[in-house]
Amino acid sequence: MTAEPAPAARLTELVLLAPEDQVETLAEALEALDALSVSVEDADAETPAERALFGEPGMPAPKAGWQRSRLVALFAEVSQAHEAAALLRLQDFFQGCEVVGVRAVADEDWVRLTQSQFAPVDITPTFWIVPSWHEPPPQARQIIRLDPGLAFGTGTHPTTRMCLRWIAQHPPLGQRVLDYGCGSGILAIGAGLFGAREIVAVDIDPAAVESTRLNAQHNQVPLQAGLPEAATGAFDVVLANILASPLKVLAPLLCGHVRPGGHLVLAGILERQAEELQQAYAPWLRLQVTDAEDGWILMTASA
Incomplete structure (x- = not known):
């Protein structure tokens, strides 16, 4: 494409909470909405409710997410993040999920990172x-x-x-x-x-x-x-x-x-x-x- 890369300051994260059984569907939907990346974290990390989730070496984790999972989706534009949040709220599978917020991403060489992937x-x-x-x-x-x-x-x-x-x-x-x-x-x-x-x-x-x-x-x-x-x-x-x-x-x-x-x-x-x-x-x-x-x-x- 001939467009100049978006400035790093415009990169935006959409943060969501989801129960364990909705993590995979929600992650797939975020990919369909053109999230640059989707990460899943334990929403109860560093609390008494934290739960280990690891697979055998070289194997995937036994489950897609934790009982309460935090999904962080990276978007190239803040408008994309807000649009994704609005569209997800309309989906049947979003029941039990929550939009935590939209936040700017700290400066980093995302273009180089993207090219490597x-x-x-x-x-x-x-x-x-x-x-x-x-x-x-x-x-x-x-x-x-x-x-x-x-x-x-x-x-x-x-x-x-x-x-x-x-x-x-x-x-x-x-x-x-x-x-x-x-x-x-x-x-x-x-x-x-x-x-x-x-x-x-x-x-x-x-x-x-x-x-x-x-x-x-x-x-x-x-x-x-x-x-x-x-x-x-x-x-x-x-x-x-x-x-x-x-x-x-x-x-x-x-x-x-x-x-x-x-x-x-x-x-x-x-x-x-x-x-x-x-x-x-x-x-x-x-x-x-x-x-x-x-x-x-x-x-x-x-x-």
């Missing part, structure tokens, strides 16, 4: 996401240049990979494509690489809109990026990688943008949420599960 990501054997500091693998034919940790969707999460995989398997040649909730613009860019004629990418966050514009320019993909009102008319493909609750609210709007014969592609959905999404979209379209990875699913429908 990310390598090229394969979507298909010939379709790769490659950070700017890496050379593309020789087998790559389609390449998205995107720097993980400096945007709102990097291709490392299963929901993003499944959406991009669907695009690669159903190339939108000459089609009009909408990326609703575009974040970094990665799905819109992917659609452009696979031949979309016209691409509209929208997000409620102006910072995401600007990130999409910059990433699209860097990847030489022409598109229109703006706030949600910029999405007008019907599209051959409508992509939305958000979370289940906002997807349910957006059902009539998203379905209304799919032209006859077009496709709706939804992600950010856990396997156990499939039926409620199908019910929410039933008045307009028949959703089906078409891909799954690490507990997340991709749901699609044809108009």
Whole structure:
């Protein structure tokens, strides 16, 4: 991407409390919301209620979290942290959890740290996401240049990979494509690489809109990026990688943008949420599960 790295002072931590049985789900949701990292700590550390939690050497810990766990999620922007907190509060699985607060992170070389943690990501054997500091693998034919940790969707999460995989398997040649909730613009860019004629990418966050514009320019993909009102008319493909609750609210709007014969592609959905999404979209379209990875699913429908 061509955007300058966010100043360290803008990096922000979202701190949450969660019971043991919600830690894994909450951590996965934070990753889907593009947290740069998620750490889990004992909320009762250094108190009489502290509990040891260690696995055998070389093995994972026996449980995902403590009876009362503190999750600390790092975000590139304070707006992302607040948006993540607001979206999580709407989820059914957030019952029993608590938002402790949002706080600034002390100065550190996060760009160097991020670069050390990310390598090229394969979507298909010939379709790769490659950070700017890496050379593309020789087998790559389609390449998205995107720097993980400096945007709102990097291709490392299963929901993003499944959406991009669907695009690669159903190339939108000459089609009009909408990326609703575009974040970094990665799905819109992917659609452009696979031949979309016209691409509209929208997000409620102006910072995401600007990130999409910059990433699209860097990847030489022409598109229109703006706030949600910029999405007008019907599209051959409508992509939305958000979370289940906002997807349910957006059902009539998203379905209304799919032209006859077009496709709706939804992600950010856990396997156990499939039926409620199908019910929410039933008045307009028949959703089906078409891909799954690490507990997340991709749901699609044809108009």
